[in-house]
Amino acid sequence: MRIVIALGGNALLSPKSNATFKEQKQAIEKTANLLAEIAKKHEIIITHGNGPQIGEIYEQQKASKIKKTLDVCGAESQGQIGYMLQQALKNEFIKKGLNKKISTIISQIQVMSSDSAFQNPTKPIGRFYSVMENMLLKKEEYMKYFKGKGYRKVVPSPKPVKILELNEIELLLEKNFVVICCGGGGIPVIRKNKQFKGVEAVIDKDRTASLLARNIGADMLAILTDVDAVYLNYKKANEKRISEISERNLQEYFIRGYFEAGSMKPKIEAAIDFVSKTKKPAVIAHLSNIKDAVNQKNCTVVLP
Amino acid sequence: MRIVIALGGNALLSPKSNATFKEQKQAIEKTANLLAEIAKKHEIIITHGNGPQIGEIYEQQKASKIKKTLDVCGAESQGQIGYMLQQALKNEFIKKGLNKKISTIISQIQVMSSDSAFQNPTKPIGRFYSVMENMLLKKEEYMKYFKGKGYRKVVPSPKPVKILELNEIELLLEKNFVVICCGGGGIPVIRKNKQFKGVEAVIDKDRTASLLARNIGADMLAILTDVDAVYLNYKKANEKRISEISERNLQEYFIRGYFEAGSMKPKIEAAIDFVSKTKKPAVIAHLSNIKDAVNQKNCTVVLP
Numbered sequence: 001m002r003i004v005i006a007l008g009g010n011a012l013l014s015p016k017s018n019a020t021f022k023e024q025k026q027a028i029e030k031t032a033n034l035l036a037e038i039a040k041k042h043e044i045i046i047t048h049g050n051g052p053q054i055g056e057i058y059e060q061q062k063a064s065k066i067k068k069t070l071d072v073c074g075a076e077s078q079g080q081i082g083y084m085l086q087q088a089l090k091n092e093f094i095k096k097g098l099n100k101k102i103s104t105i106i107s108q109i110q111v112m113s114s115d116s117a118f119q120n121p122t123k124p125i126g127r128f129y130s131v132m133e134n135m136l137l138k139k140e141e142y143m144k145y146f147k148g149k150g151y152r153k154v155v156p157s158p159k160p161v162k163i164l165e166l167n168e169i170e171l172l173l174e175k176n177f178v179v180i181c182c183g184g185g186g187i188p189v190i191r192k193n194k195q196f197k198g199v200e201a202v203i204d205k206d207r208t209a210s211l212l213a214r215n216i217g218a219d220m221l222a223i224l225t226d227v228d229a230v231y232l233n234y235k236k237a238n239e240k241r242i243s244e245i246s247e248r249n250l251q252e253y254f255i256r257g258y259f260e261a262g263s264m265k266p267k268i269e270a271a272i273d274f275v276s277k278t279k280k281p282a283v284i285a286h287l288s289n290i291k292d293a294v295n296q297k298n299c300t301v302v303l304p
Numbered sequence: 305m306r307i308v309i310a311l312g313g314n315a316l317l318s319p320k321s322n323a324t325f326k327e328q329k330q331a332i333e334k335t336a337n338l339l340a341e342i343a344k345k346h347e348i349i350i351t352h353g354n355g356p357q358i359g360e361i362y363e364q365q366k367a368s369k370i371k372k373t374l375d376v377c378g379a380e381s382q383g384q385i386g387y388m389l390q391q392a393l394k395n396e397f398i399k400k401g402l403n404k405k406i407s408t409i410i411s412q413i414q415v416m417s418s419d420s421a422f423q424n425p426t427k428p429i430g431r432f433y434s435v436m437e438n439m440l441l442k443k444e445e446y447m448k449y450f451k452g453k454g455y456r457k458v459v460p461s462p463k464p465v466k467i468l469e470l471n472e473i474e475l476l477l478e479k480n481f482v483v484i485c486c487g488g489g490g491i492p493v494i495r496k497n498k499q500f501k502g503v504e505a506v507i508d509k510d511r512t513a514s515l516l517a518r519n520i521g522a523d524m525l526a527i528l529t530d531v532d533a534v535y536l537n538y539k540k541a542n543e544k545r546i547s548e549i550s551e552r553n554l555q556e557y558f559i560r561g562y563f564e565a566g567s568m569k570p571k572i573e574a575a576i577d578f579v580s581k582t583k584k585p586a587v588i589a590h591l592s593n594i595k596d597a598v599n600q601k602n603c604t605v606v607l608p
Contacts, residue, residue: 083382
């Protein structure tokens, strides 16, 4: 099977909130061990989030005299995470005697300048600012107040339309490479007067994972996170775990507003998008259950 | 011809010392315009320095609570510069109606842990620190005093031994891609107990350019900088410009200590290394003269 694996933040970060970089590296090594097991039997393409990393890079450049735009911060996060993942995976392949090569492709994703997201920024980036700090900030940025937590920079999250580096991704896949690409949802660029240009935005990584999986003809989209399945009424008395569901029924729940909050919504949207357009399965699973998940066990399986 | 182009700092940065990021982007666009002209007729592979960029990333992380190692800073700089170059080149290709694809490969370069450079750090990184600042620094880092300028972190610059991602670079070249790779001399890694591990070092980009050019069977190594040629007794009364020289004669000058100071030394070493081992020419030229330089004019040509 050709499987697109979308790694969430927990695959790349230590669960400790004050984790050192070394501990984060260890988290990536643990993830690489799990992924290498899958690569034994399947063709895998890895994409990943970058929320904490781009936030960190953004905050760091803000404190510096050379200001970078958000697309450039995203490109740096692709370099950082791609390198760490590719090295950790290579080491696991060597340990397991797997003759597989692995490569990271710096990936730009075209978005539309007409996307309504540009009028309605929703994606928080970087740290929280107190009410006082926010007052002192230059009003160049769109800051949103989060109740009880403070202000945070919020940026547009436009829909991914086209992966500019699709050719090289396909080429490397054909040659038996494991490819790491479209990190952090991809570097967002618009096309204007036949020229590409980076924009101050962040693309949702699950949306991009679905686009990628469709474009390269994946047999499965595996979305890995820190919850073991999709739940209805999550963490409520009437909580219900979904082991298997048709794309249509999931869409029904989605429309009825079951997945309002948290990070599950984009994952469900991505699964529905992939399954409805390809008639192939998507799974949403806990990272540590990935081996079961590719066999459609111990997770939520979304079927055509 | 298959040409490896090694871009120096001036290709990626504005000449202004206080240049904004936007001005730096414009410098890259200007470079991309020059490179696209060469890509019309030749197969080009681009590698680049990262001195100012990795210094900036290093200083930024230092001021932040999450400390990163220097290999990771290097990976980020490959993402940053690779993205900006690949976008600018793509735009130039579109303008010129060239049907070429371009891709950035995150590149690790193996170095030897036994390299004497690890006992003798020489490569300065980041900003200067005053004598007072240096006293207040934790003594985790090796700082060197530069007369009249202050203290600066100095790191090992080991010899590049093996490009780990050579396969994918070759694969993309075969398919008519322009490849950006081994940025900043590559991310330095050592192999220990059959596992790869990043190290706190920086590899000289000209040395890596020569290794790359040899490995991929380049017909020419073009080292671009901000001087129009190699000079004997540079900026002295008896200054002599070298238009054409045999690798042997250049080596003779080299051994006799003609190229002691400044940034020309590693360029000359790289040119000698490439020409002596491949019997193909290397050129050292001003970036803006690149079109002439590939025709062995208006530069220093090093011949077998």
